Amino acid sequence: MTIAAPDTRTRVLDVAERLVQTRGFNGFSYADISVEVGISKASLHYHFPTKAELVGCLVERYEHDFHLAVSRIDNSHDHALDRLKAYSEIYVRVLKADRMCLCGMLAADYTTLPDVIQKRVLKFFQFNEDWLTSALSRGRARKEITFAGKPSEAAHLLVSTLEGAMLLARAHKDIARFRLLAASLLKGLALK
Amino acid sequence: MTIAAPDTRTRVLDVAERLVQTRGFNGFSYADISVEVGISKASLHYHFPTKAELVGCLVERYEHDFHLAVSRIDNSHDHALDRLKAYSEIYVRVLKADRMCLCGMLAADYTTLPDVIQKRVLKFFQFNEDWLTSALSRGRARKEITFAGKPSEAAHLLVSTLEGAMLLARAHKDIARFRLLAASLLKGLALK
């Protein structure tokens, strides 16, 4: 299976994604993308008329990729702890690329975002919490894991902690500490 | 005890602080401050020659205020759970003002910050984790709370979770959910 050379539109999205994840919505410009992709600013506007549309597409693609990643987890892992571990490894992969979660970053920039993007960012977090809620709920019913309180609250805790830890880990350039924290989070769910 | 009318410098810092906490380092300008404080952009440069210096002062003041807040906690609360609850209420107060933690916000903007500011942001988190580490350590020694593993790791978990939850709560405009999460975090530390 070969991977086709990415078209211009995709290359633009790839560069823009990295820029948002590292510098935030207000920390990059069309000029930055132009240099890296090797086409003029005007050409970028052909593909994405406005910055709002560009970043909107970015969030859409990111959420789509996340959907794929978690359904792969559903198909390849059965035990709740394995699923949650695989989930946390998505975050580790992002951190390894010296990036913040795209939507975590946009959550920081939230008040400066166009309406359309704000809604998509919220949808992303909702999707994550929903998936975690169901993974936690199923795992507890099967007696694979244990935790107190509602699954939805535990899911909220997991997303918050992973996003927050990511924010700090990137600044500290300390992925090891992030892994340690993720591991101890999972340990807290293991049967005693 | 009366509060003196704030001087211009202080009013500039107050406005700038709110702008950074709501819009991020790259999401506001001297023009924004100028309008709100009611003096010209040029006058702002008299007080703070560069944006880097302005935000540097902001972080310094924020950390100083945090120092004061936690030493008040040390003096007014003895039980570890009370101390930690009071600590989490600092975050709630920030959230109530529709703001993100100043340094949490700057952690997102991290790669775009001047060196001096990057270092101060890290120092802020270090201070928080150190204080929490000692509060947790003392509390466990006195058998006021319980938790597994090193105090420093539990401290890291607390800061990460509170910062991450704040990021999400502000976007969702849902302080109640933040409170719930903070409460269940503390509940996890309570003696069984």
Place this chain on the structure above:
DNA sequence: GTCTATAGGCAGATAGAC
């Protein structure tokens, strides 16, 4: 300390040729 005026550059975005 505060102002007006302005520099010099970059932002997002458009027009029109190829």
Place this chain on the structure above:
DNA sequence: GTCTATCTGCCTATAGAC
């Protein structure tokens, strides 16, 4: 699809008068 050229407006910052 991509280009050059350009627009308008905002950015940080400075000069110099009051």
